[in-house]
Amino acid sequence: MLRVESWPAYTGGLPLDDLHFESFDLAETEDFLTEAYTAMRIGGRGQPTRTQVDRRWLGPVSLDSLAFSFDMDFTVLPLNKVPVGQVHSGHIETRFGQVRDVLAPGDVALITPPDTAYSGQVSKAVYHATMLDPDQLDRVASPGDTGAHVKLTGHRPVSRAAGNQLGAFIGYLRERVRMNPEISSSQLVTSTAAMHLAAVVLATFPTNAQLEPTAADRGGPKAALLRRAIAYIDESAQTDISIVDIAKQVNMTPRGVQYMFRRELDCTPMEYVRRVRLEHAHRELVSSNPDTTSVSQIATRWGFAHRGRFARHYRQAYGKSPQQTLHG
Template identity: 45%
Template sequence: MNSLLFDSDDLSLTEDFLSQAYARLHIGHSGSSGIRTRMRRGIMPSVTVDELDFNYEMSYAVTPLGRLSLCTVHEGTVADNTFHGVTDTYGPGDIAVLAPPDLPYSGRIRSTRYNVTMLDTHLLNQVADPGQSGAPVRLTSHRPHSPAAAGQLKRFIVHLRDHVLSDPALCEEPLVVSAGSQMLAAGILAAFPHSTRTDAAAQDRNDAHSLTLRRAIAHIDDHAEEPITVADIAAAAHVTIRALQYAFRRHLDTTPTAHLRGVRLAHAHRELRSADPGTGATVTGIAARWGFHQPSRFAAAYRAVYGVLPSHTLRT
């Protein structure tokens, strides 16, 4: 199952449902008439994207979710959201962290339509370098550091909701799920201040030699069909994520992720050449199998490398 729907005017049922969908919680409301709660959830491993609509005012108190939870307000107000001494109010256009994964939080919903995007925190460690301590990556502010970064993250969440989670076939493709999860984590780290180091460690620069690159490329070549992460590639090369990034930039003027996409594009090219359209093979299906979930972007990248559209290769 990759979706979940809820629509009710019963406050007790709503409380039970939300407790199961998130964590144990209590909601309060002064009356019981005229209320309606709607929720639509898109699901893939380690990530959920919810659209919620409350046409009434209510209070909430939630136990720790154990996951990173972002709130994007479309209409109305999420008022006095409070955790560990931090209290803030969010209105239309705002995106913020409701609470750190290990802390309870509370607040009030005022006739609000909003999005809640939740992800397992280990995803942040798959795309960021925690430094020598190896401590889990954590966000150090509940608000984004700039409107531009916040806008980019919101656009990606909408894309994930509308073009990946809405398509059951795409949600069954491991490489699409892996790429979408990693892009979401990277977008969060780009938008919010966090605990990963940003200094250029001397050891990382020393480790960014050709042997590191060869080890990394060999691992990518051997595992391109698997949902590997930048952290996996760095571990295979016996270096930090930062050293891996330095190695690719220094020797190939690219990134590990871009190189991995190029290898997968080559695999898709070979599959398109050998596929028989008469058996039902499609460009969209082959592209998705290799982690490309946007047909237009796949076609553009393919044409830039091979000089023709992927549909031409499939036909010939």
């Protein structure tokens, strides 16, 4: 009987601990993988049986790097995570439900659905596994069926371009955001990054999410609802808000809110959130002392992880660089 281990819960407070593991012992490796992921059984062929695993946290998202020098068979209980795999060398054979697939170098794919046990073989593979909670998908979209949860309905990208875009975004999170301590320690930055990742995942894989507005979403006057949505955003700009949070405030569906903002303001709700945060950052730049405050600190405080994009958005809005504003 496999014992079930639970992932540490991310509560939005202190960051979870990073992990590093390296071993040539299969029993030790199985114990670690069970502790770090979920209950599983493994077996190995070939020598040496070296396993290396590194985990870095970016808010609620785990960024794992795994390397196996041997062929490892595995049987795994459900992860209860959305696991996106990127294979760099070797192969991963995965089996769940009616699916039988082999992930090769360059592939970006869902390793397994969150609620499904799976098995297979890792063949001398080096790969990344980027994992987020399934409820992150519910924060950025709504399902077609009332009362259901947003789910991925396929494990391969809808197109090569979509897979490449997801791979590039994950690379940005790993190499630019996570590696900068000032940025990765900001709860607003990490929560925003997790929402963006969830949105890109939904755009990459087949899903039950209702991504296009319906006739009900398009119909009826929306001026009062738009004012309420804007007021909520203005009051909550420095908090971890999503399109689903905005929709709940005005008793609309996320896709209805999306359509309303597009029609009335020619932007998405989250683009409007960015505008409001940019305005707050501008006010801080105007009022701050450049001897004690940096552009980077202010940008991070308002959820901007990419300095170049922050500067570009700022210049478009205010006609000069944030550095010029800070230094008067």
